[in-house]
Amino acid sequence: MNNMKLAHSSAIRAEVKRHESAKTTIKKIFKQLERVGDQELRSTLQLHLHSVQAACTNSQEWTLSRSVQELRLGVLGSLRSGKSALVHWYMTGSYLAVESPDGGRYKKEVLVEGQSQLLLIREEAGPPDAQFCSWVDGVILVFSLENENSFQEVYRNYSQLNTHRNIVEIPLIVVATQDKISSSNPRVIEDARARQLCSDLRRCTYYETCATYGLNVNRVFTEAAQKIAAIKRQASLQAACRSLPNTPSHSGDSTPVSGAFPGQASNGGQSSDYSSSLPSTPVGSRKDLRSMVPADGGGSAPPGTQGSTPRRRRFPHSSDAEKKSAESRGDVGSGRSIPVKQGILLKRSGNTLNKDWKKKLVTLSSKGILSYHSSINDYMQNIHGKEIDLLRVTVKVPGKRPPRAVPAGSPASGLNGVVSSPDGASAGPQFPSGLLTVEEGAGAERSFSSPGVQRCPSSLSNKGQSMDSASEGMSSPPSAKDTIPASPNLSDKKKKGERRKKSMNQKGDVAAGQAEDEENFDFIIVSSTGQTWTFEAQSLEARDSWVQAINSQILASLQSCESGKNKARKNSQSEAVALQAIRNAKGNGFCVDCDAPHPTWASLNLGALICIECSGIHRNLGTHLSRVRSLDLDDWPRELTCVLAAIGNHVANGVWEGCTQGRQKPIPESTREERESWIRAKYEQRAFVAPLPAPREAVGGAMPSRLLATVLERNLPLLLLLLAHSTKEEINAPLPSPQPHSALHAACQLADVVMTQLLVWYGSDVKARDSQGQTALTLARQAGSQECADILLQHGCPNEAPPAAATPGLSRKVSSASLSRSTSRRGFLHFSSDQ
Ligand SMILES: [Zn+2]
Known part of the structure; x- marks a missing residue:
């Protein structure tokens, strides 16, 4: 049984992947077709492609065994209902303000009571027709709370469904989306009307969702899948009962099940809160199917009473539950979601002496994890992988020219709002997006012997492997046959990357020292504990696309994580x-x-x-x-x-x-x-920034001097103005000699949290040392500012003791394990409480 489950799960995942990749390819071809000049030819090709697209939707019929259960979920709603964004969030975990006029077809592996099942999602462009109605096992009806028409459409769709299908056979979920509500676009469907809708549409469940930050979205689909699975189980049991004492037969049931009833396998073992509202031990029962359908008000989401759903109650709960159930089966990776982005990259070994590069398959998942594997095989089997938890990390683009340098009026942004810096103009050849070079940070082990800031862990991984010991590399060298093959482009870029990084190259084929800095497209992931992973993309576009994708996953993780803690926090x-x-x-x-x-x-x-x-x-x-x-x-x-x-x-x-x-x-x-x-x-473009006032004579015009003087004056508005006018390079330019230290040092010395934070955000070098070799962290501790110290540590300031060792009289009460050195009593006492 277990083997079968495993086989199901991997077959489903393979099918989902196949489907996604076919869809992507088709989308690309559609795009290319726009360039076909001959209009007639173009439309003919488009027509053909549409039928290919339709055919590929059913690819699972050819690839999956009949014992894999399909759950067919229809999604209905008007163009303004927010249904596309809802589905998109569910599939990718990120928000896209889309309404797809053509609808869409999606596949996803879902776990229902420990069983892998294939969820087919059919987002319908128009009203439901007869074919749709006979196809679906369950329907989500979507409307937007700010759109009257979309609300009316729910009634129309419902009555259409009713004409083609006995509606009591299928679970219905009504989803009210909040995505587009704003002050200028207020809610028009009040609770009372939503309640009325739910009582008009009998036996539906009602949710309010917001795809902007994923509120309730997973919950809706999980519940739909559970309900469909429950009904199918009932149906198959009934079929089996009818045919007793014969062996269970597949005939007469649109959804074949394997000889063993899925329902039996999980008898009594269910724990989801939804199932508690369902008859959980259906075996032998001959109840009428209709009585098995959860009644109104059953379960955790009684319809009609949840007009203003308490936002934060369900969402974190359900996603946690989902995650847990996925993780509990982590050994087979059944919880793995569809990659948001995936590509073959070079990864730099974390071994400080031996910085060679290895190709990795890097995958960004919608669960906020960036993982990498040595080979596609490893990925498919989900072995030997390493993961970076994107919670509590940031992505930086090193050396990126601050946006001020973008000439006003230039097309500053790409399609998705990706900022293209002027360097992008000569971005060189186009490489397939997804080709990146990865460097795993040496910075971490160098400076952060004991992470002082205990935040969410930044490293998660399978089999207890930890990113922390960067040098361990992949657990075993991949065999030649399944190693990802090198591409010439990749190795070219690799060499350049290595030149710039002045690292040792094993292959010895690099002419060191050549300046080709401009051609590197790096970005760095930095964890809150200071661990770093450096990536190098093959092109500006590829880099920006990765950075943006990762950023949006970071945001999603933050929001799902923090909304979980929210209640306590709010108190x-x-x-x-x-x-x-x-x-x-x-x-x-x-x-x-x-x-x-x-x-x-x-x-x-x-x-x-x-x-x-x-x-x-x-x-x-x-x-x-x-x-x-x-x-x-x-x-x-x-x-x-x-x-x-x-x-x-x-x-x-x-x-x-x-x-x-x-x-x-x-x-x-x-x-x-x-x-x-x-x-x-x-x-x-900083097009409207107020002009800089003339510098005072005593200060001079150099930006570092002006910043320093401004911090010393505690002039926050002026500091903002200066920062708005400066580049990172200007901020970090060397100070003229009489000045002892940088503006950041001064802000920390003054324990000015706001200025410290701003200077760091605008790129002030946290590792810079003053004339006495001290970092700003030392000064922050001297000043007794834990907050300033935290800011510096979070942004990669080495957590080290100052060269001048501990002052006498400090050592008592000091737990030597937690804090070895400090410069002042005040700094120490304050800091020690947190160590
Ligand atoms: Zn606004």
Whole structure:
């Protein structure tokens, strides 16, 4: 039985993968077809391709054994219902503001009561026809809470379904989406009407979802799959009972099951909260099918009573449960989700002496994990893989020219909002996206002997292997046959990467020292404990595409993680007070970009509040320009609330909109395009930044001197203005000699959390040393500022003791294991409490 389960699961995963890859290829061909000049030929080809597309949807009929159960789920809703975004979030774990006019066909492996099953999702473009109605095992009816028409469409679709199919046979879930609700686009379907809908559509379950941050989305699909599976089990049992005493027969049942009833296998062993509302021991029962369908009000989501669903109650719960059930079967990898992105990369060995490069298959999953394997075989079998948990990591693009350098008016962004730096203009040959070079950080083992900051662990992996010991490499050298073959391009790039990194090259075929810096497309993943992994892409496009994909997974992980802790957090009064202080800061009643009232999102580094619509655009800018967080959903460490409360929209716009030259800013009703164009001009091109005042004579014009003087004056608005005008290189330029240290040192010495945080976000070098060889961390500890110290540690400042050893009189009470050296009593005492 176990073997069969395993075989099912891997067959399903292979099929899902095949389907996804076929779909991707077809999509690419459609795209290419647009370039066919001859219109007639083009439409003929498109027609053919549509039929290929349709055929590939049913590929599982040819690849899966009949004992693999298919769960067929239909999704209905108008174009404005948010159904495409709902399905997209479920499939990828990320939000895409899409409405697909053609619908879509998807496959996903789902676990229902420990069994792998194939969920077929059919997102229908129009109203349900007879074929659809006879095909489905269950239906999700979607409408948007801000769209009256989409609400009416639910009734129309329901009645269509009813004409073609006995509706009591199939589970129905009504989903109300909140994605598009905003102050300018308020909710129009009130609770009472939603309740009425649920009582009109008998026996449905009702959910409100928000695909922007995944609220309830998994829950909806999991529940649909469970309900469908339960009904199928009942149906097959009935069929079996009818045919007693014969052996169970497949005939007369549209869904063949294997000889052993799936239901029996899990008798009594279920633990999902949903199943508790179902008859869980159906064996031998001859109850009528209808009585087995969960009645209204059963289960954890009684319809009609959940008009304003408590947002945070279910979502984390269900995703946790899902994750757990996946992890409990981690040995077969049945919980593995469809890769968001996958490609063959070179990975640099973590061994500090032997930095050779190995090709890896790198996979970004929708569960917030970046994993890599030595071979496709290993990936398929899910062995010898290593994983980076994207929770509590950030992605950086080293040496990337700050966006100010983007010439105003240049097409600064790509399709998906990927920032293209001017270097991109000469980005060289196009390599297939997904070709990257990976370097596993040496920084980690060098400076972080004991991670002082205990955050969410940054390393998870199969079989207890840990990323921490970077040198262990892959557990076994892959055999030649399944090793990923080298591509010439890859090795070329590799050499360049190695030259720049001045590393040892085993193959010895590298002419060291040649300057080809411009041709590297690196990005680095840094964990909160300082561990780093460096990647090198083959092209700017490939890099930006990876960075963006990873960033969106980081965001999704943060949100799903932190919303789980949210309830407890929200109870903490101090956080509530801090958030209130943010809301009260001058100008914070309205979105900093479009003036929509009551913004609920924040851009941390800009110190500003933004509405949900603008937040989507900010997120696309990338974290180097704007770090977006939700006031409602996220967890708020004190250093972050400090920054936001200290700046606020009024001050922020004093800097960023100091010089708009008459250009009109967006209003709450503006389109996304209008907002985006404004926001990009404002932060990416820095087109409206107030001019720099002339430097004071005593200070001089050099940016590091000006920053230092400004920090010493504690002039926050001016600091923001200077930062808005400077590049990372300017910030980190060497100081003219009489000055002892950098602005960051000064901010830490003053224990100024806000300035420290801002300087770090804008690229101030956390590892820089002052004239006495001290890092800013040393000064932060001397000043007794745990928060400043935390900021520095989180951003990769080496956690080391200063060269001047401990001052006398400190050693008592010191647990030598936890903290060995410190420079001042104050710094030590404060710090030790946290070690
Ligand atoms: Zn806005």
